[in-house]
Structures are given as structure tokens and as C-alpha cells.
Amino acid sequence: TVTTGGATIMTLPALQPRLLQAQSAGSAGSSAAAAGSGAGTSDPSRPGLSQQQRASQKKAQVRAFPRAKKLEKLGVFSACKANDTCKCNGWKNPNPPTATRMDLQQQAASLSEPCRSCGHALADHVSHLENVSEDEINRLLGMVVDVENLFMSVHKEEDTDTKQVYFYLFKLLRKCILQMSQPVVEGSLGSPPFEKPNIEQGVLNFVQYKFSHLAPKERQTMFELSKMFLLCLNYWKLETPTQYRQRTQKDDGTAYKVDYTRWLCYCHVPQSNDSLPRYETTQVFGRSLLKSIFTVTRRQLLEKFRVEKDKLLPEKRTLILTHFPKFLSMLEEEIYGENSPIWEADFIMPASDGSQLGHQTVISPAAVSGSPALAKGLSTEPSHLFYLTNVTVCSGEKRKLPEALTLEDAKRIRVMGDIPMELVNEVMMTITDPAAMLGPETNLLTPNAARDETARLEERRGIIEFHVIGNSLSQKSNKKILMWLVGLQNVFSHQLPRMPKEYITRLVFDPKHKTLALIKDGRVIGGICFRMFPTQGFTEIVFCAVTSNEQVKGYGTHLMNHLKEYHIKHNILYFLTYADEYAIGYFKKQGFSKDIKVPKSRYLGYIKDYEGATLMECELNPRIPYTELSHIIKRQKEIIKKLIERKQSQIRKVYPGLTCFKEGVRQIPVESIPGIRETGWKPSNKDKGKEVKDPDVLYNMLKNLLAQIKTHPDAWPFMEPVKKSEAPDYYEIIRFPIDLKTMTERLKNRYYVTKKLFIADLQRIITNCREYNPPDSEYCKCANTLEKFFYFKLKDGGLIEK
């Protein structure tokens, strides 16, 4: 009856029965791991049978009934059809059997037997089943058994949340029997899979990621452990939301409750209730569920193995007792670590051959992912600055490079047609040439100096310092820290006059909160108070202020940059904050946005919702050395300026300006600007792959296509420009008129150098039409048909993806 992969069962002969028993054991109070058995219609008299086995036994029994008996059984759950007014939704036996005879094959009630509740005969309740196939009857009977079991479960369950779900499923199945339909769990739960990649994929990735360098035999061991872990999870009974809240000390476990409900409906209940479609926990849930349950599950698992170690096969015993704890600890790091690659949708498995061995162990992932420390170290050496430029330039795109990336690799990954390194070095020499410096007046800033330039200089000279401090209850804080905390409390309460001082004090001195303090002359002049939620992957910024007479010096920016680097070090890559109206501008400058990417479930209940304040988020990029960023960008600008100057001195030619725009052309391809190719400019190769390279090929394709569109019966409204005499206000409403005649001319003039331009004009015809005309007008109908037609043609011609 276990549907998990056979391989697992073979590798775990000893464990398997135990797992089953743990899952089945309502009586297994001895098993800590089983965590009770809520759904259990546990039957103490028959401890050997699982709930699932009992259910299927019962079903077999019912299905073996004679037809009349089956109908009686179904009649109990079928609406009375005697007349339209009868509201009775189930036949009730006027002679209820006594409890002891419940399971006995008793005589079927006669079809003429009246219902105890509505008085109509049983026949009236089951009339709809007359011509129903035996298979369907059996299916319905299965549901009946499941409904009865669920009824018991609802009764026995003590946990409110679980009880509610059982009751919901009970009602759902009843309805399905009534309507002879398939049960579908509806509502806001969503449908499986709930997260991708799923737990199974993540754990398999983990094995690949961490152990692929091991010898085959050891690798196999790890693989077995992962399979065992997954199997355990699939049969694990999750803690109830109430237990979860108690354990994690969180006021609100909404996210967990949703997952728990999903688990009940899709994974747990269907194990013994086959009317409902069943999914494996590890296949439909992903990292977020694992995050919520991992700590407690690990503890229970290890405890269970410890208790039952004598029952394990000897060879499995060593495997489990020696390797499993370590395995789980390593897995834990990947579950809670923010940077773990195993959860990335496009996780690329490193080659699992032996040649990878040394490589992976030598280079730690932190060192190659462009950590700030490394980047800073590099920036002192000019030849490496370009490495930094590469890193920061490509940081916008999602990280796809495998972790094992050496510095050399990073250098090699350079854009095609890039400037030769020698040239860059040469330019770098002229920039870093100390003789070229303007003098000692570094504090005479240019109007476009970076905001944090002064602060950075002051930090370098030791004028200001940054420290992350916090109160502690477990150990005695030193006096200096306590003085600084008082200083922070003063700065915050003076700068945030609308915050009650007591509230500020409470948070600044709360051991869960930390504050990044800005110190000048031994005194606190500013700081950012924050609270980290490592399990949720974000940090809340609570207070942020700089004392008034030290403002406008770039301290706020530098503070935030330090905070960002601190968080990258601690693997938290999201900041959330409620910004009041004065603070929104500041946070925007620091890279915060009102567009929140952290799923609501991750922060809901963790941070308070403030009226009149705006939730803002900042996503950190672990590759950016934030405190040096503006400096790096400044240097990059200098380099590029120098490169441009060089190029300009090489190519000296002045072209007459473009006149086509005055003649009404709205857009021309960049490559057609005279002289631009001579500068070495090349069209971006972003859409080169799909783009038809030969202009003549494209021209002919488009010409062909346009001819087909023009001959389409619904193209007539769009053949020529709209006449002002026919629609006087047309050109006031439609800003960019276009029509098929104009398009033909444009094609002839070789305007459509990319398919994009052509498709845009086609689409414009349609949108213009819809904008000017009412939707049910004949014109719009034509536009609809024509749009469908040309998209079909575009796909057909391979101009857009199918």
C-alpha cells in the first residue's frame, strides 16, 4: 500500500515497517516522532491494522454487499426526489440497527421502506442510481466509507484547526455523494504543487551539491539517507498550528496554518481516504514548509531512531546513528541559509565525476560569489578593479553561474567585443596616477560628488566609527555599550518626536533588536535599529536617525550601506520597514521600494502594520560591496570617460545631424545612424538569436505577410489613413495613427529592420481601433478577427514563438 519508490524500500528493510507503524499507531504514545495521531479512527482492539488498511477493508466489505444493500447505504446520503418540495437529503432508517449489529451483513431494507425524516420511500432517495454502473456505485460507496470515517475523525479530534478541516472534508465528500461528482478541494488553498522546486528536488539537489565529490559508495550512502529523510517526511505527522505557535513563540502562524491545511487535505487525509486525490508531502511542498517544520522534525526523527535503535538492522544502525545527524545539520544550513543554491529553480548539478573533487573543496562558495570582503581586497590593486566592474555590471541578472567559479573564470567571462584588458590597464594607470591628482584639497567636493563620499573619507580617517551593538540579558553588557545604547535612545527620541520615548527605549534595549551605531568623538550621533528574522529571511528596520546637527553629511547613506554589508555577511537579503512620510525619500535613495517582493506570508505577523506609514523593501545583492559602491561606480565612469576620449581622438569625423525626425519619422534603428558603426558599436546580441539576420530575408517575409493581411476580408477599415472628414476628432484622440498603406510604404523604405518594429505597428492598428471605437462596433470586430489572423500568421512564419 505504500506508494513511495521501491528503491527506498529495498535499501531500508528495517526501517520501513517501523515507519508504517509510526504512522499508523494511534496507540503509539511511545513514539515521540509520531506526534500523536489526530486523524486516527484508531481502534485499540485491532492495533495491528493501520487506519488505511482498515479503511480499505471496510470498503471491500461494503463493495461486496448485494445491490439492494448498497442502495440502502447510498440512500442514507442521497437527497429525496419524491417531489420538488422535499428538502430531505438522506434516507433515515426507521428501524435503526443496534450498535452491535453495525458491521454485520444484515438484511437490506426494502425499497418501499419510508424515510424516518421525510416519510418518502427509500426508492425515492435512490431513484437516480437506477442506471448507474456498478463501478460508479462502488466509487460512491468508497466515499460513503470515507465520509463515515471522517465523521468519526471530526468527533475524536481535539485540535480545533484539524477538526475544522476534517469537518470541511466531511461536508465536501457528502456533497460529492449527493451530486455524484468528484471531490475537489476548493477555496484559497491553491492547488498542488504549492512551491517549486519541491522538497524532494531540493533535497536531491542538496545531495548533489554537497556530496557529489565523494566516492561513489559514500555518495550512495548520502543518497540513501536523503531517500529515507524524504520517506519519513511523507509519512510524518505535522504539528498542529497551535503546537507550532507554542513552539515558535509567534503570535501568528498564518502561513503555517495554510500549509498545514493543505497538508491535511492533499497529503495526510488522502492516505487513508482514497476518495480524495493524494499527493506526497515532499512533492507538493517546498522550502517554506520545510523551514517551518525542519527543526522539530529533526529532533523527533533523531529521538525516534535513538529510542528504536535496537530494532534497526545493524548496518543501517551505523548509517543512521553516525551519518544521519550530520546529514541533517548540513541540510539545515541549506534550508535556513539565504544563499543556498539548492532551492534555485535552475540549480545546475555540478558534474559528479571525480575531477571536480579538489576544485570544490578548495574554493569555498563564499569566496567566489564576490563577497564584499574579497571585493574590497581586490579594489586596492588596479588590475582587479575591472573584475569588480564585471561583477557589478552583471549583477542585475539572476545568478546562474555555478558556485565553483574561480577568479580566473570571472575574468574570462567577458562581453564579446569588449575592450582589451591591456587598454583598460593603460587607462587605469592614467586614472590612478598620483601626479594627476589635483592637490590635497580632497574636502573641496564637486557638486556631483557621491552622497556618501565625505562619510567614507571620515571613516577611513577614523573620525567616525560604526558598530553593531545590542543589549543582552544572558551576559553582562559592558559599560561602553550600555552608554551607547542610551545615546541611541536619545538620538532616536529627539529625531523621532512622534515616537513615545518609552517605546523607543523598549526596542533599543530589547535583546532581539540590534542597532548599528554611528560614533563620532566617542558619542553616538546616529544609528539604525533593526530586528533580524533569519528564519523568515528578512530584517525589519525599526528606527533610523542621525542627530540634527550632523545631518546632510552622507552619514545616513553610509549607515545604511554598512547595514547592508552586515546583512550580506549574515545571509539576510531583504530589508522591510514601515517608513513615515518624512522617511520615504530617504529610503528611496537607499534603494528601497514600495514594491514588496517578500511574500506576505513571510512577514505577516512578524512586523506590525502601521497606519499612515508605508511598507518599503530593499533587496540586497550579495555581490555588491555597498560601502564602496559609489566609489567603484565613480571609477568606472572615469574609465569609460577616458576610453571614450581615446576613441574620439582616434575617429575624427563630423557627420551632419539627422534630419529624418523633422520629417516625421518617429524611430530609426541605431545602426542606421551614420558613423555609429565606425565607433565599434554593435547591435546588442540580446535578440539576435531569434532575429532574422539577413535584411533581405526579413524584408521578403514581412512583405509576404503584409500582402496576406491586406487581402484579408476584415482588413478593409485599416487599408488607408483615417480621413479627417470622416472622423474629425480622430487625430485628437489617436496620437500615433498607422494603417496598412503607411506600413507598406515603411516596408518599402526599409524601415522595418527588425520584426519588432513591424509587429508593433500591426498591434498599434488594433489598439488604435479599440481606443477610438466602441467595443461592439463593426470596426472593433474587424480588428479582433484581423488580430487573431496576423498573430496566427506571425506564429506560422516563425516570427514569434508558438
Place this chain on the structure above:
Amino acid sequence: MSADTKIAELLTELHQLIKQTQEERSRSEHNLLNIQKTHERMQTENKTSPYYRTKLRGLYTTAKADAEAECSILRHALDKIAEIKSLLEERRIAAKMAGVYSDSDPPRKTMRRGVLMTLLQQSAMTLPLWIGKPGESPPPLCGATPANSDYVAKQGDKVAARVKAMDGDEQWILAEVVSYNHSTNKYEVDDIDEEGKERHTLSRRRIIPLPQWKANPETDPEALFSKDQLVLALYPQTTCFYRALIHTPPHRPQDDYSVLFEDTSYADGYSPPLNVAQSIRGRLQREQEEMTRRRRTKRRSGSRGGC
């Protein structure tokens, strides 16, 4: 002659003057040494003979003449510096006018606030120190010495100007004089803070000219505000003046005042002592007492959070 070449010339002259000062010093060194030796000899002989008297008189006369010569060169050098500064100022005003009145140019780029603050600090730091001749009392607008009642601030001068803010509150801001209309007795001033980009037309009594010289605490202590005097002072890192009490006056020419700003958010009604430069502060007059004390440009970045 363009301002640039003029400045270059003046710089060369200044350079020459500084060299001359050194020459002058080396020249008088010998005489000073002589005076010292004569005194030592008189000490050892323990008597003041007419010979020594005559000799010393002669030596001191020479030394005084030397010192005066050196002093005059230094004053000359100071004049050159003042001339360079006024040329730079003229050029700045011209550039500003051009920026304001020409439509063809792109709009003036707003300076980053931090940069504006640095510039203001620097201009405060480089305000010239008043060097009077012996016995000469400090002129108006030196340190705490007020301007004469008929004084009219020149174009480009920094003043404290009392303006109505958007919300109707009155406040003293740092502004720059654009023009003065003698018939209406009104000033046109620009808010120094370019964020405002506002021009105000204000009557004379709403304008306080700011000091043009620093007073030297060693020679002209009477030209400084004294402890506990109520003044208007530019709040650090802002372009607004607020009422403050002098906490400590400067001791040396380059020192700042330490002042206590009125601030109700502190228990005793005053902020902790803050340093403000000598220049950026005006004398508080009686009719200014009702001034509101709303802080302009004070950025209160704050964020609230849960617990």
C-alpha cells in the same frame, strides 16, 4: 582684462609679498638678536650705562621700523587676498545672474545639499579676520558689532532674512542679497538653499547683515558676543537661524562659538552645546523675539517598527 588673468596676476603679487615678508623677517632677525645680546650683557654687568641706553634706543627704533615694514607688507598681502576674494565673488554673482536670466542654458543644476553645506562651512571658515591698526576699534559688521542704521547690504552679501514659510510661519533663513531699492527701502533676496529657489522682497527690518570680519578674541574681545547673550545662530547643517544662548565665546581667532539652541525637546529647553562659526550668526534684536522656532530643512528620517 579678464577676471582670470587678473586673479592670476594678483596671486603672483601675493606670492611675491609672502616672499618679501620672509626677507623682511630675516633682515630684522639680526637686529632682534642684537637687542637680546645687549640685554644679556647689561644683565651680567649689572648696570645701565648711558651707552647701553642709547644703543638700545637705536636698536628698538630700528626693530619697530622693521616690524612696521613687515606689518605693512602683510596688510598689503591681506588686501590682495581680499581683492582676489571680491573678484571671485563678482564672478560668482555674474555666473549666477547669467544662469538666472538666460533661457537658452539648461536649468541650473541643484547642488547636493551636503555639498551646499560644505561650501557654506568653508565660506564661514575663510571669513577674514579683522586686523586693526593699534588703537583702532573694530568697524561695523566685525564680529558682534552691528551695522550702522543706514547701512545697505551689497549685492551678493549673505544676510539673515525673515521670511514667511509656506505654512505661514515666520523664520530666519540664510539668504543672499540680489538688489536694494532705495525708493521703497526694500531688499530683494534669494534663499541660499536652492531647493527653495525663491526670491523674496523684504523690508529693511527683516534683514540682518551678517558679519564681514571675524573679531580677534585676543585683540578685540569687545567685538564678540559674551556668555549667555541671546543670538540668532545658524543651526549646524541647515540654512536656518534659531535663537540660541552663547555658551562659550571663542578664545582664539580660529575658534568657534559654542551655543545652546532653544529646543523644547530637551528637558531644560536648550540643546547640548553645539559649535557655530563666528560668521554665521546675527545679533538678536528686540522685534525678532516672537520668531517661531520651527526647524526648516531638518530631515527627520524615521521609521517605526514592531516589536
